Amino acid sequence: MLSVGIIGLPNVGKSSLFNALTVGKAEVSNYPFTTIESNTGMVPVPDPLLQQLADVLQPEKTTPCSIRFIDIAGLIKGASEGEGLGNQFLGEIRQVDVVIHVVRCFATDDVAHVFADVDPVRDLGVVDTELVLADLEVLNRAIAKRDRDWATHPAEHVRERDRMLSYREALESGTQLRDIATTPDDRRELKRAGLLTGKPVLYLANASDLESGVVDTLRSSCSNASVLALDVGLELELRQLDPEERAEFMSELGLERSGLDAVVGAAFDLLGLIRFFTIVKNKLQAWEVPTGTTAPTAAGQIHSDMEQGFIRAKVTQATDLCSQRSVQALQQTGKIRTVGKDYEVQDGDVMEFLFSQ
């Protein structure tokens, strides 16, 4: 199961964000290092297309995709050398696939800041520097271990050597590995090697005063990563209202969709996931799979027997099903295709699997 880690300096609102996302009860307080043991929770992925399908099909039950969020303890300067339980916390970040890096942009004297003032660009740099230093240490150890092999069999290892040395050079100049390792395969390899800066990241500016220009400064300082501004305190308040009150409050504020939906949507995209739908016994369900997944592997998400016994699948697009309004109508217009084991699942496919038992 792919997961998203929430990281950042202490006391920036990570657990508050986690609670807003999961309707959870992680401990939140106005002093640093409230979180020591990480909190984990599953979050349903908001999906307008699934909702449309449900409106058309009126199933007994509708189940959306969900992704795992992990609220990790705060990192401080020196974390890469073990400061503030840094090794443990960095180890937890190594396990996740995508990082949401929360940066404090709200100013209030009630909440202690590990530094004296609010300066998101500096804060972001402090945490990112620790991640780069931690990666350098891991990489240097790996290079030292491989060095003898490289010397004795240079031709065999030329690619591995070049890659590792280029990663080291990038880190030494302060470049995060995600800027040079961009394919899903590269990312998986970096994760296996325990490297942190190759993970896709979303910077989340926790801001109550979005007019302040602080967020713009942050945006221009990290031009090649996405920055999303969110008032975590407000989102938490919204989450605690019942749906009617929430809708009313949101329309008063001129908000079209909850900022949390935007966060979950962005995390889903960064994970490189797509979703397909099944309708079995009047139950509609969305399933997440990595981009490029073949039909048998997708069937295996539902049950391993379905992958092993996969014969073929019937496929249509959810948008076609929504516009034709019934499976029979789709059949008549020839919009249902039969596909084999090499078929790559497309985002928004509605699939029916045929398998031997």
Ligand SMILES: Nc1nc2c(ncn2[C@@H]2O[C@H](COP(=O)(O)OP(=O)(O)OP(=O)(O)O)[C@@H](O)[C@H]2O)c(=O)[nH]1
């Ligand atoms: N004013 C304001 N306060 C906030 C906001 N988000 C969080 N806080 C407050 O900031 C303090 C820290 O929030 P937490 O969610 O515990 O922060 P954390 O990053 O998990 O902290 P650690 O676990 O200690 O690293 C709490 O007092 C929150 O109520 C916000 O958007 N605005």
Ligand SMILES: [Mg+2]
């Ligand atoms: Mg916390």
